[in-house]
Amino acid sequence: MAISRRKFLNMLTVGSAACLTLLTPITAWSAWASDAFNATQSEDAYKNLLGATETIDSDEVKLKVPKIAENGGAVPVSVKTSMKGVESISLFVKNNPQPLTASFQIPAGTIANVSTRIRLAQTSTVTAVIKANGKLYSKSQEVKVTIGGCGG
């Protein structure tokens, strides 16, 4: 059955609403998550979330994010990979006051493909880190936040 995008989006909304109710309340977060999300330095955020600061730069991490943000307040970003054994996908914005921006737990058997919108306070490197089979793989890209204007 062919399904139009609009119809699909409507279904998604219903789906996401259902998902939201499954999320654990923030108060129940374990200390590591709180420490990671509240860290003001990238290194601390990495350490608290992933237990390490070293990652392997990998083209298997497909990070899609604009090079110049059309709106720094809501920058669309998606991360996917065909690697096996993915446990989590996390996003770091180096120059944000709190670099860890999002972390997705990927249950076994789930397609590793997430997308969200992130806020950038200023031009920054955005890094996606994928934890797979206990190892950390990453891909980074500069995202510019500009005052704009003056285009040819």
Next chain:
Amino acid sequence: MNRREFNQLLTAGAIAGILPKTSLAFSSVKPNYDIPQKGNARLLHITDCHAQLKPIYFREPNVNMGLNEALGKTPHVVGDAFLKKNKLTKNSMEAHAFTYLNFNAAAKEYGKVGGFAHLSTLIKSLRASVGDNDNSLLLDGGDTWQGSATAYWTRGKDMVQAANLLGVDVMTGHWEFTYQDEEVFSNVDDFNGEFLAQNIKLTEDALFEGSRAHDEDTGHVFKPYTIKEINGHRIAIIGQAFPYTPVANPKRFIPDWSFGIQNEDLQELVNDIKENEKPAAIVVLSHNGMDVDLKLASVVTGIDFILGGHTHDGVPIPVTVKNSGGETVVTNAGSNGKFVGVLDLNLTNGKLKGYEYHLLPVFSNFIKADSEMAALIDEIRKPHLEKLNEELAVTESLLYRRGNFNGTFDQLICDALRHELNAEISLSPGFRWGTTVLPGQAVTFEHVMDQTCITYPETYARDMLGNEIKAILEDVADNLFHPDPFYQQGGDMVRVGGMNYICDPTALSGKRISNMTLDNGKLIEANKYYKVAGWATVGSVAPGKPIWEVVSSYLRNQKTVNITNINSPKLRNLGNNPGIFL
């Protein structure tokens, strides 16, 4: 009209035109528009005409620098270095068309360039010489609906009419998107050709709201590509709109659309077209700008030609870029109706076997105006003639815009802003369009509109801290000099009035601008306020009068224009850059 008839017309034009009067030895006095077809499919390419329906003067830049890998390479060469690189003869007609050299005398000698009535005759002849319109395509790279007073007043509709009469088959856009989105759709609906853009998609919110889209499943706002058949050969044309429109221009006119270079999407599209459409050649009609196109050609495989615009580079010899899948040929066809690109393809058994490219300068005095187009242009202009022809002042200086850092017309705009809005400092955007006025000519209201007519023309005068001014200069400098072309937006540096600075384009972002001083030599302090006037604000609507009223009022009072002081930065760390002649 056949070729012989056309050549007779050309000759007639040449005789009626201005013959050499000066003692300068020009190598030729007649352009050659007789281009015999090579191969079996002809693509004609125009771009960035900026709504210039009438012939105009247009001076090419003396500063168009390339850094890093672009240093000294096409299109970043000017003047004599340009002639040498492109094997052109000094003082020839071509030298005048492609460079600023000897501009005033040569402009008087050879007359104006472009104009849709002359363009029309030339294009008809180039198409007639290969049979008929079914054996050729006319592609327009965009920036067609903006740049003249009549385009502004008719919201681009005059240009849609003119493009229809010219016979444009396919176009893409940039300044087209500075009208309100419904107006864009209305113009696209009136356009007889196809409007293509693979890199404009609805935002997720807009898709959800059911905003107009070409394809709800992919989210494309416009058709991404088309297949055209020429002499039985299938040619794929992909549209690539200016990727940073919502950054470089106001997003408020097109809130539902998201842009970007989208090179991964482009690669997928090319692969898909190859597999499913089996074309003999794949052409990208691009408004990326030359540097972005050169990089795009190196990272995306399977494209045969990128016919480019945006950066207004007149590139007589295309650049062949190697990539992991083969080669892609990249061109750029100048601006303001000054050039027509002629790309002849040799297609055999569904494959591209060879090509030949010419970029023809359009010397209006040597081409008879097409009467039907001339009549349309007269009809468009008639209700506005009195306003357009108002002579505001006479200029003693050559007034032009193009250049990485400043132009005399921009200085005039900056001077007008400071004077009329009573400001210490003025800022003016580094656009690349805007026509040239020769010394001794009257500066008309039309000239002012040629330089200023945008849909967000409001001016402002407000207090700004020294470090805010620096932040603006740094931000724009990074748009221009970022080492990665995919982060460049293609305009020129913001123009300044009443202040000077040192610029090191090779420095890191945020460290290129230093020693900012006022005209009186006083250092601009980071935490002190200065009254700054400007226009063309992208974020929100500024409160002041449109810029053309400010400039017109200034000119009426000045009566005579003489630009003596140009606020151009001192440049550092550039060494011997063939993209600069100062």
